[in-house]
Amino acid sequence: MGQNLELNHDHFQKEVTESTLPVIVDFWASWCGPCRMMGPVIEEVARDYAGKAKVFKVNTENNAQLAGEYGVISIPTLIYFKNGKPVDQIIGAVPKSVITKKLDALLS
Amino acid sequence: MAKEVDVLILGGGPAGLTAGIYASRARLNTGLIENVVPGGQVAKTELIENYPGFDEGILGADLMERMLKQATRFGLQIHSEQVTGLDWKGAVKKIETDQDTYLAKAVIVATGSDSKQLNVPGEKEFKGNGVSTCATCDGPTSANMDVVVVGGGSSGVQESLFLTRFVRSIKLVEFMDRMNAEKILQDKARANPKFSFFLGHEVLSINGDSKIRSVTVRDRKTGEKKDLGAERVFVWIGMVPNTGFLKGHVRLSPAGYIITDEDLRTSVSGVFAAGDVREKGIRQISTAVGDGTIAAQSALHYIESFS
Numbered sequence: 001m002g003q004n005l006e007l008n009h010d011h012f013q014k015e016v017t018e019s020t021l022p023v024i025v026d027f028w029a030s031w032c033g034p035c036r037m038m039g040p041v042i043e044e045v046a047r048d049y050a051g052k053a054k055v056f057k058v059n060t061e062n063n064a065q066l067a068g069e070y071g072v073i074s075i076p077t078l079i080y081f082k083n084g085k086p087v088d089q090i091i092g093a094v095p096k097s098v099i100t101k102k103l104d105a106l107l108s
Numbered sequence: 109m110a111k112e113v114d115v116l117i118l119g120g121g122p123a124g125l126t127a128g129i130y131a132s133r134a135r136l137n138t139g140l141i142e143n144v145v146p147g148g149q150v151a152k153t154e155l156i157e158n159y160p161g162f163d164e165g166i167l168g169a170d171l172m173e174r175m176l177k178q179a180t181r182f183g184l185q186i187h188s189e190q191v192t193g194l195d196w197k198g199a200v201k202k203i204e205t206d207q208d209t210y211l212a213k214a215v216i217v218a219t220g221s222d223s224k225q226l227n228v229p230g231e232k233e234f235k236g237n238g239v240s241t242c243a244t245c246d247g248p249t250s251a252n253m254d255v256v257v258v259g260g261g262s263s264g265v266q267e268s269l270f271l272t273r274f275v276r277s278i279k280l281v282e283f284m285d286r287m288n289a290e291k292i293l294q295d296k297a298r299a300n301p302k303f304s305f306f307l308g309h310e311v312l313s314i315n316g317d318s319k320i321r322s323v324t325v326r327d328r329k330t331g332e333k334k335d336l337g338a339e340r341v342f343v344w345i346g347m348v349p350n351t352g353f354l355k356g357h358v359r360l361s362p363a364g365y366i367i368t369d370e371d372l373r374t375s376v377s378g379v380f381a382a383g384d385v386r387e388k389g390i391r392q393i394s395t396a397v398g399d400g401t402i403a404a405q406s407a408l409h410y411i412e413s414f415s
């Protein structure tokens with residue numbers, strides 16, 4: 001626990017759409033069990049890829065508009081951004097290896 | 109190098125985590141393989157009202173987070189990996205995953221079950237895009253929508269009641285002439301104006317273009333077909349056991365559940381089963397937790413009988 005990866009609407013542009021590093025955004029909500037169980041996994045990915053990629057969490061309860069903008073229907077949804085554009089996504093809970101495989105593909 | 113453990117648990121739902129608590133607290137070197145993330149079916153549901161000890165109910169996510177913390181506190185090692193191969197013929201049980209090989213003195217299978225599918229046109233196409241089996245995942249983004257829920261059992265009605273916080277209307281479709289849900293749940297649903305009921309109806313297809321527009325159902329008595337307008341479809345029509353990977357390794361019932369004795373031994377000596385994955389009458393968190401306890405004790409006795 002500990003790292004604060006939370007991001008809201010105000011900082012989304014600066015941190016995600018203007019980022020030079022690849023970014024993963026995890027759309028989640030506090031009552032969504034699969035999202036919560038993914039939390040520690042997301043934090044691990046953030047730690048493992050520090051300096052190479054950025055990882056953020058957007059709480060859809062407070063940021064419904066952002067979720068709508070990116071067409072999030074089901075949470076958890078992970079959206080991968082490269083050069084500010086969404087390039088890949090994962091819908092539903094998955095093991096860490098699935099997340100990092102897609103990230104590695106973006107980094108290579 | 110293969111990893112040697114005393115007990116290897118497959119599945120990180122309530123049954124597997126409870127077995128993990130007991131086995132690791134008994135100082136057995138214990139590993140748990142979970143193919144997605146720990147939590148199981150419980151994590152998907154919002155409020156659990158019938159698990160003792162939580163007088164005001166507890167969120168499924170909170171309960172599972174706590175079980176996970178409790179299990180890892182005693183040293184349970186959790187590995188998010190896919191089982192790719194089994195060799196259970198010898199005294200030492202071999203389990204291969206996409207990342208490692210494990211050699212275990214005893215194995216506890218607690219892989220639970222997954223939601224059954226309708227198998228109608230449109231279901232696959234709209235999976236993750238409007239067809240769902242998880243209310244807490246897809247409810248909040250269904251604000252002010254008309255939705256169809258398929259299944260009038262306790263799960264279907266309970267999850268529908270949670271959905272009423274977000275959606276505009278729920279058309280509940282049930283194959284049988286009456287709902288099977290617990291009475292307390294049925295009463296709540298009938299009192300809620302957001303519900304309408306289509307009993308004795310079967311789903312024929314889920315229709316739409318870039319998103320879902322309607323669900324076609326048929327009245328099983330009259331044969332009359334109707335299109336129910338809906339943007340989301342939630343399916344709770346029962347479960348199928350996660351035992352596909354066990355075929356030929358351990359004795360299963362015709363429906364695919366693992367057959368056990370009272371001590372939760374399976375047909376393979378040294379392999380135990382716990383929770384929803386085994387053939388039994390009542391599948392609840394409390395019974396899964398009870399199973400996890402018994403399976404861990406049985407595994408402990410089994411290991412002690414050698415050394």
Ligand SMILES: Cc1cc2nc3c(=O)[nH]c(=O)nc-3n(C[C@H](O)[C@H](O)[C@H](O)COP(=O)(O)OP(=O)(O)OC[C@H]3O[C@@H](n4cnc5c(N)ncnc54)[C@H](O)[C@@H]3O)c2cc1C
Pocket residue numbers: 118119120121122123124141142143144145146147148149150152153155156157158159190191218219220221222263264266267344350353382383384385391392393394396
């Ligand atoms: C919608 C719904 C609502 C419910 N509400 C309640 C309620 O209010 N109260 C109540 O008591 N019960 C409720 N239940 C029932 C309860 O969720 C189950 O009885 C309980 O989760 C069973 O626990 P389990 O550990 O046996 O299996 P599961 O919870 O199914 O956990 C199995 C775990 O094993 C993993 N797994 C599967 N295959 C593999 C594999 N090959 N290798 C490794 N891991 C694998 C899965 O990812 C999962 O994490 C509900 C169920 C549903 C579907």
